[in-house]
Amino acid sequence: MHDFKAVASRYIDAFNAVDAVERKRLVAEVLGADVAYVDPMAAVDGHEGMDAFIAGCHRQFPGWTFTLIGEVDGHHDQARFSWGFGPAGEEPPLLGFDVIVLDGEGRIKTVFGFLDRVPAA
Template sequence: MNDIVKAYLATWNADGADRDRLLAEHWSETVGYTDPLAEVSGHAGISAVIDGARQQFPGFVFTPVGEPDGHHRQVRFQWGLGPEGAEPIVIGFDVIVLDEQGRISDVRGFLDKIPG
């Protein structure tokens, strides 16, 4: 569980070729992603959502909050977004579903704390 959450958050923190490599390695090509601000599919869709978040919060990093929980092929966890080493200003809760190869095939995201 921890490994897939680390790979997920690393993808959100990566740029360019590093992000492409992480998407290819850990995410299904047909992945679906839904949160309150976006509903996309595929690597290009995920990458566009990540670009949008990183443009809105330049220099911020995604980090785990607490411990992930999971069963079967699904994992739920909280994440934070903020300056590195500081308290996150955004906190979210995501549920990841893995495919038979252990790659991310579906993400359902929720925002628990957002700045005013």
């Protein structure tokens, strides 16, 4: 049985890593080498793609952080959880949820992201 809450928390940690060395370490720890990520605004593959995607989030929204919201729901090798993205300590203007699928080693191999609330440009 997987500890889905721990996996989701480490995934959020990877998304919050601003330091490039720390982010690459977390990406390699949490995500499988052939990870595939897709949401309505992006589709990336592999550690390099994920690292670049996360770095881009921080360039576009400096000082914003991701937070895990609510419970993580999982069974077999898949889980879903909600998250927020916004200025630290404030109500996040961007809300979404991800569905993850784990590989045989307990790392994330697939992420299906959904956006529930996106602020106007």
